[in-house]
Amino acid sequence: MVENYINGVNNKLTMATQIEQIMDKLTHIELDLSYIKGHLTDITLTEEDKISLNNAEKDLTEGKTKRLN
Secondary structure: OOOHHHHHHHHHHHHHHHHHHHHHHHHHHHHHHHHHHHHHHOOOOOOOHHHHHHHHHHHHHHHOOOOOO
């Protein structure tokens, strides 16, 4: 009976440790996502960027420019 009790306590401690590790990982993931969200605006194209890209594509099609490869 005591052995069952000890096993139960050990199982709960193991689960508590695993939950703590999962929570730590989730915290790190949350921090990483916050960092990524904070930098997404750096790669978002503005309307001016889109117009410039369209004009460059048009110039390429018309032979006014060539690819740099």
